[in-house]
Structures are given as structure tokens and as C-alpha cells.
Amino acid sequence: MQKPRSEPPLSRERIVATAVELLDAQGVDGLTMRRLADRLGSGVMSLYWHVDNKEDVFDLALDSVLEYGGPPQLVEPRDWRGEVVHMLEDWRASMLRHPWSASLLPRRALGANILSRLELLSKTLSRAGVADADLNVAIWSLWNYVMGATISRANFDLSDDGRADTQQRLTGLSERYPTIERSRLLLDNDWDGAFRKGLGFLLDGLSPRQ
Amino acid sequence: MQKPRSEPPLSRERIVATAVELLDAQGVDGLTMRRLADRLGSGVMSLYWHVDNKEDVFDLALDSVLEYGGPPQLVEPRDWRGEVVHMLEDWRASMLRHPWSASLLPRRALGANILSRLELLSKTLSRAGVADADLNVAIWSLWNYVMGATISRANFDLSDDGRADTQQRLTGLSERYPTIERSRLLLDNDWDGAFRKGLGFLLDGLSPRQ
């Protein structure tokens, strides 16, 4: 008589993967150690052999979601703008696939995958001829832009339940915020286009002057 | 024999103000309904008469910290760039005075004070001659930049306890992230300067073309 052979043994990787599943399904508040253990078919305290504490799980889950595969071969290696845009759009897409990551990131330290992306960004801009004095500013500006855009967007996804809500809240406020209303700022759904266009403007500003 | 006359009556305002104090002192996880009630000299459940639940407290505290007094009289009314910069720097400063706000913002809906700032931004850019088609993109780009910059900065404040930590972690990683190391990206402390400079680049990119 052996165990139902249902579950492979616990491991850090399996825990993290399952945590990501749970976060995707239930959001930040939906992840509890008990639920996580349930899904893994293990006892709660067994997790603590592989993981320091719940914060650790958050850190690992977040970093695991931010891996970058690198630019596609299609891109000309000299096309620094294309490389930067590709990496940043991939970054944003990764986070939007897991909206909880946006609300988690502000409280967590920089994981390995974030540092890799920053390193790549740094190298690319440097090769593109951005002056050393401007390099850090450029990197932070791009990073900030992506972070802000992603967080705003993810936030809207969460707080809108089906748009009708916002629609209503806004018409109630339209006389107090006329310009917002007129420009339909909060109803414009073309997030991807806006992201790309704004990124373009930012890169325009950052480009080495001729 | 009367009560020690120590505490004024409960009110929504007093609750929010005390919540902000507590958040300032103890951070996001330091705010509990019990501690809040203690500080107010009241019973825990009394809070629930004035406030829906803990989430509500977070929302109110956040919005209360983001009020904007408007630009100083010194600024030429035609100086749209100055106005925008002033408002955005004030925004950033307000949030950095209360670092918990940065980690709270990503999960909350837009409060009245945030909408006011967006409205002001919108109006100013519109008057400055930004094309209608670019207006939303411009607003979001600026908002995103400020959000990202502030969140990153607040996060560093929290996670660095005294810098020595980061210093050490980084020297361990210097061979893996050479460009970051070389540019001293994570050790450069001139956050304010970087913010202003990056904002300048962004505004350059957004400025109406001549």
C-alpha cells in the first residue's frame, strides 16, 4: 500500500510555480500559506523547509515572472531603439499577464531578473551613444515610465469591474473635471497604443542630440 | 465625576488623520484597526460607524495625502512648463513624505485629489498647445513617469536600511552586472536631480513641435 502517488515531491520551484498560479487566480490577498499547501497537496509547515516565509514567496513569485528571453533575431543588432522598445514592451506584457505583480513590485527589492533587464538597458543605451552623464537619468526615466504605465494599467484592470462602473462614476463627476471628461482620458481604451506612443516621445527626448 | 475629557469625539477626519500618523510611523503593515482605535482612545468597533472597513481607511488616508494647493503666485501664468513641473514635483514630494502611499497607490481607485491633479494637468497641457490627438498620451506619460519615479524611490528608501546593505549586495553582483556597476546606477543618490532631468527630457519629447 503506497501513497496515491499523486504529488511529486515539494521543491522551491514547484512552490513558486504554484504560488504564481494561485496569484493569477485569486490575486494578492488570495495567496495564503494554507491555500498554497492545499494546492500542493502538502502540509502547511512543509513549505517552510523550502521557503523562509510568506514574503519570500512573494519575492520569488515576482522575480519568476519577470524573466526576459532577449530580443528576437529579427531585430537588426544596430537598432538600439528597437531593442529597447522590445524589451520594455515585453516587460510590460509580462507584468500585465500577472496583474498582481504590479501591486507587489513597489514593496519588493530588486530581484535578479530585474537587474538583468536594467543591465541590458544600460548596455544598449550606452552603445547607442547616450552620454555617460545622461545614462543613469535615461535608464531611470525609461524604467519609471514602464513601471508607472504598467501599474496604472493593471490598477485599472482591477478596479474597473466591467467598465460600466467607471462610466457611471465619471458622468457623475464630469462637471467637476471637464477637461478629463472632454478628452475621455479615463475611457480611452487604447492602452497599448498610448504606451508605445509615449515611449516614443520619451525616447525622442532622450536620444543623443545630433 | 466626568470622563478625563481627554479625547474629542470620533469623526471620519480624526480617524483618517490618525491613520496617516500611524502609517507614517509604522508603515503599511503597522496599521491595524486595533492600533488605530488605541491611538484614538476608542473601542475598535466604534471605528466601523464612521468607516466601512479597513480598505476604506486606506483609500481615505491615501487621498488625504495627495491634496494639491496649486502653483505659487510667482509662476508666470503663461509658463506652462513651470506649472507642470511644479505640480508634478509637489506630487512626488507629497508621496515621498509618506512612503507608504507609493505602495498603496497601485491597488486603489482614483480618489478625488488624484482626479483634480489629472484635470489640472490636462488643462495646462491643453492650453499649452499640445495637439488633442496627443493629449491623452502626454498626460499618461507624465503621470506614469511620476508614479514610476516615486514608487522606485520610495521602494529604495524602504529596502535600503542604511545603504551598506545595497553596497554589499552590489559588489557581490558586480561581475554579473558590469554596466550597472560601472555607472553606479544603484548607488547614485541624486534622486531629485535625476527626477527633474528626466522630466525635462520627457517634456522635450512631448513639446509641441515647431
Next chain:
DNA sequence: AGTCGCATGGTACGTCGTACGAGTCAATCG
């Protein structure tokens, strides 16, 4: 056979958010 590491998980403690309902007190009404 005995020992030792890795790995698992049951029990229990302290803390949390908050539902429920009983209590106080001033203003209002018959």
C-alpha cells in the same frame, strides 16, 4: 543496528478584520 541529514506535517499561539447585538445619551414627539 545505530546514527544522521533531509524532509514532512500536526498542534498551538498570538494577531488580525469584523459580524452581532447590547449599551449610552440627547433630541423629538405624544
Next chain:
DNA sequence: CGATTGACTCGTACGACGTACCATGCGACT
């Protein structure tokens, strides 16, 4: 004047949480 009402306060209690502590099982090595 007593009765009623509404605004407000709060003690108790419940279920869920993170995790400290400790007992147990298991394969490898002596």
C-alpha cells in the same frame, strides 16, 4: 412628562491568518 427614536460607542466572539515548536519518517552511511 414618559416613550420613542436615532446617532453613536464598544465588549464579545468567530474564523482565518502566519508561523514557532516539536515529533515523525526515511534513505544513506558507519
